[in-house]
Amino acid sequence: MEAINALSFACSGSDFNLCLILINMKIFELFIELLGTNTEPKLILTILEGIENILTQGEIMKQINQINPYAKKFDDLGGVNQINRLQKFKNEVIYNTSIKILEKYFSHLIVND
Numbered sequence: 001m002e003a004i005n006a007l008s009f010a011c012s013g014s015d016f017n018l019c020l021i022l023i024n025m026k027i028f029e030l031f032i033e034l035l036g037t038n039t040e041p042k043l044i045l046t047i048l049e050g051i052e053n054i055l056t057q058g059e060i061m062k063q064i065n066q067i068n069p070y071a072k073k074f075d076d077l078g079g080v081n082q083i084n085r086l087q088k089f090k091n092e093v094i095y096n097t098s099i100k101i102l103e104k105y106f107s108h109l110i111v112n113d
Contacts, residue, residue: 001042001043001046004034004043004046004047004050005046007022007027007030007050008046008047008049008050008053010022011027011050011053011054011057012049012053016057016060016061019054019057019070022054023054023070023073027050027054028051028054028070028073028074028077028079029077031047031050031051031079032074032077032078032079032082034047035047035048035079035082035083035085035086036082036085041089041091041093041094044086044089044091044094045093045094045097048083048086048094048097048098048101049097051074051079051083051101052097052100052101054070054074055068055070055071055074055101055104055105057070058070058071058105059105068105071105071106074105075106075109080102080106080109083098083101083102084098084102086098087099
């Protein structure tokens, strides 16, 4: 748990290089795997916070590149599917956090029936 807290915190600042290093070290893959295998609410919320921290860094890059490269990578790795799955989690905070991430960074993927 402490290691996940440290990783989540590491991406909360404005150090783009550190965020890029963590992405290259496959932090998204780790977070996605942990979301798929853990049911501990505190750990899931910490992971979601880390994901959001990274996606926020990508939003700054979006101003230059017209695309959030971290959101694209996260989606390509199946992360959006994992967050969609969390909407069924029996914890209101996890549900609300997952909805917030989906709406803020992946609204273009939401299909209204």
